[in-house]
Amino acid sequence: MRLLVVEDEARMARALQRGLQAEGFVVDLAGDGPTGLDLARHGGYDAMVLDVMLPGLSGYEVVRRLRSDRNWLPVLMLSAKDGEYDQADGLDCGADDYLTKPFSYVVLLARLRALLRRGAPERPAVLTAGDLSLDPARRRVTRAGAGIDLTAREYALLEYLIRRPGQVVSKIELLDHVWDAAVDTAPNVVEVYVGYLRRKIGRERLETVRGAGYRLTP
Numbered sequence: 001m002r003l004l005v006v007e008d009e010a011r012m013a014r015a016l017q018r019g020l021q022a023e024g025f026v027v028d029l030a031g032d033g034p035t036g037l038d039l040a041r042h043g044g045y046d047a048m049v050l051d052v053m054l055p056g057l058s059g060y061e062v063v064r065r066l067r068s069d070r071n072w073l074p075v076l077m078l079s080a081k082d083g084e085y086d087q088a089d090g091l092d093c094g095a096d097d098y099l100t101k102p103f104s105y106v107v108l109l110a111r112l113r114a115l116l117r118r119g120a121p122e123r124p125a126v127l128t129a130g131d132l133s134l135d136p137a138r139r140r141v142t143r144a145g146a147g148i149d150l151t152a153r154e155y156a157l158l159e160y161l162i163r164r165p166g167q168v169v170s171k172i173e174l175l176d177h178v179w180d181a182a183v184d185t186a187p188n189v190v191e192v193y194v195g196y197l198r199r200k201i202g203r204e205r206l207e208t209v210r211g212a213g214y215r216l217t218p
Contacts, residue, residue, distance in 0.1 A: 001116060002026045004048040006036030006062070007078070008055055016049065019105060033057025040066055040073055047115050049108075052079035052090065060093045067094035067126075074115040078103070092137035127162045130218040132201060134162050143201060153178070154197050161206070161216040170213035190214075 007013040017027045030036035033054040052059040077095045090098045127134045131144040141148045156178045171190045179185045207215045
């Protein structure tokens with residue numbers, strides 16, 4: 001397995017390289033964001049260990065650019081920034097996992113093995129269905145580039161549907177995943193919000209499948 005480690009602290013980078021090589025990995029190093037991005041794009045790696053604070057381009061920006069290229073290389077981010085919002089930013093921009101420094105080497109290896117088992121399935125940071133796009137990190141929805149204002153419930157409904165393009169989703173499934181399961185909600189509330197959503201994204205985009213549910217069309 002080939003790994004790319006992008007880390008600007010030379011001692012840390014060499015220590016990671018030695019440790020990972022001892023586990024049987026082939027490991028290349030990069031010390032800045034632009035070099036790491038170029039290698040990630042063209043190096044044929046199985047996974048990348050990526051620091052957040054890098055010269056040239058931050059780790060966040062490296063991941064964003066990879067995902068915008070539809071490059072799904074598994075990425076484990078490393079950072080001394082341990083705030084919950086820092087970790088959320090890393091995951092929202094497209095990273096697969098986030099580990100704070102100082103870290104356990106045993107845990108690092110376990111998380112890398114988990115990423116390698118999952119491989120590189122498509123997991124875009126921005127979800128699309130035709131000219132409709134939804135950016136979960138920014139909670140922004142656009143159609144043909146124009147912004148659409150949605151309420152929190154409308155947004156949650158669209159996000160659930162856009163993650164299942166072309167699939168028929170039942171009212172019960174929508175109630176279970178979009179509404180509070182602890183609250184007794186009438187099934188017809190789904191119809192009401194589907195109507196609201198249709199008026200904003202286009203009626204033709206959200207199809208009623210009689211007796212089965214709803215389907216978001218590309």
